[in-house]
Amino acid sequence: MILDRNSAISKLEEQQDWDIIIIGGGATGLGTALDAASRGYKTLLLEQDDFAKGTSSRSTKLVHGGVRYLAQGDIALVYEALHERSLLLTNASHLVHDQEFIIPCYSWKTKYMYLVGLKFYDLLAGKNDFRKSSFLSAAEVMKAIPGLNPEGLIGGVSYSDGQFDDSRLAINLAQTAAEHGGVLLNYAKVTGLTKKGDKVCGLSLEDLESGKTYNLEASVVINATGVFVDEILKMDVPKGDPLVRPSQGAHVVLDQSFLKGNSALMIPKTSDGRVLFAVPWHGKVLVGTTDTPLDTHSSEPRPLEEEIAFILNTAGKYLSKAPTRKDVLSAFAGLRPLAAPGKDTNKTKEISRSHKLIVSKSGLITITGGKWTTYRKMAMDVVDKAIALGKLSPAACVTRTTKVHGYTATASNDALAVYGADAEGIRKLVTTQPELGRKIHEKHPYIAAEVVWVVRNEMARKVEDVLARRIRILFLDAAAAIELAPAVARIMAGELKQDEQWINNQVEAFSMLANDYLLRPAGSGSIGKSYVTKA
Known part of the structure; x- marks a missing residue:
């Protein structure tokens, strides 16, 4: 099927x-x-x-053991996650890849503390295809992350984790x-x-x-x-x-010029004890996250003003080019379904x-x-x-070795790489219908054939499904996503046999949703209604 x-x-x-x-x-x-x-x-x-x-579409895009959980002493969780990380790299290599992370160090004490901790991280991971941690000089750090503020930098620690496209x-x-x-x-x-x-x-x-x-x-x-x-x-x-006690994690997306290079930045301890990442992702930089306990939840959570300010202010302390609200291409939040303890x-x-x-x-x-x-x-x-519990007849689990749809033995670096083996099917669409090879936005690589493909093969039913979770542009450039909505709706209508009214309704609904991914001018009110419970 x-x-x-x-x-x-x-x-x-x-x-x-x-x-x-x-x-x-x-x-x-x-x-x-x-x-x-x-x-x-x-x-x-x-x-x-x-x-x-x-x-599941709003994560920090990391397949990782969790360095922060190691610092908290949750060894069992880290060990389990590191071994699952290795399986994902093996079984979904078209989507999961080895990503270098660099922790900048500003004192010799932190240098050795982080290096010792990450060597233990390597030990827990065992033998796999991820690179081991190492110390970098200040010059090596700046070469890897040209956008980093060099003031007070004595070096850094490099380690490896996984990155992926979640949805x-x-x-x-x-x-x-x-x-x-x-x-x-x-x-x-x-x-x-x-x-x-x-x-x-x-x-x-x-x-x-x-x-x-x-x-x-x-x-x-x-x-x-x-x-x-x-x-x-x-x-x-x-x-x-x-x-469940939900916790919100907010993210902002910036132009690649803020980080430069291919390495990710990991800030292990911010002003309020959080971890912050700045990670290259689909040609942009994803910065986050927060950890905000909430009293309620929704399917479209919005970052709070205080979360956006925290991310931008913290990133500004480490990047030579401090990001501002006007630099944010998209802002989004996800809710973690944390298993609440018996106490409040x-x-x-x-x-x-x-x-x-x-x-x-x-x-x-x-x-x-x-x-x-x-x-x-x-x-x-x-x-x-x-x-x-006796509800199912016994059968062994086989997913340790099950390849995920799209798996390819060799990775490609072109615009269709995230489709893995399915990229060939998209190319065949263009061969048979050359007009589907046209780009649907001049600033982005997506082509019309991708829209046709995800409707036919990936159960995309709405414009939001395509622009948010199939080609990800809502999370990368919300303004461009709004511009794309009419063209995408028209292509989808042809595939789904929908009329002009459906097209208009889809464009209107998506535009309303996507506008919430754009930051309003400072002082115009919170991005999303605050349901935060102060710790």
């Missing part, structure tokens, strides 16, 4: 009983769908928006799960859980495109909805205690970054917490738990 919405709907019409139904189309849900489908289970995944609409990996996981027989459906909202006695035995859903409803049975239902897990849990136990706390450092599995009395299995790097391990744990 391919990743096609019409085919998925047809399968729903034919089959009402499933081995496993997964709610949530982010990293954890998609990983679980792949794990289950590759073991041979009848697998269905449902996502109420687009795949990776929430947290493209999500789409490729969905495609891989479909290739193993899984059925995946976006814009399908779960409206309730069904029970036999006191046990969950299925669910009801609404296809948000057609309005049609379905009632499905399943041996096991998995709640993998990230920051929204409590909403599904309340369908089971309306008065249950919340399991506002300090996110006290909330576990490790994932947690919760089995309700009804048999509903909930997975929460974790991070992108460990999605595969989280998925394996979920399916293994379902087997241990």
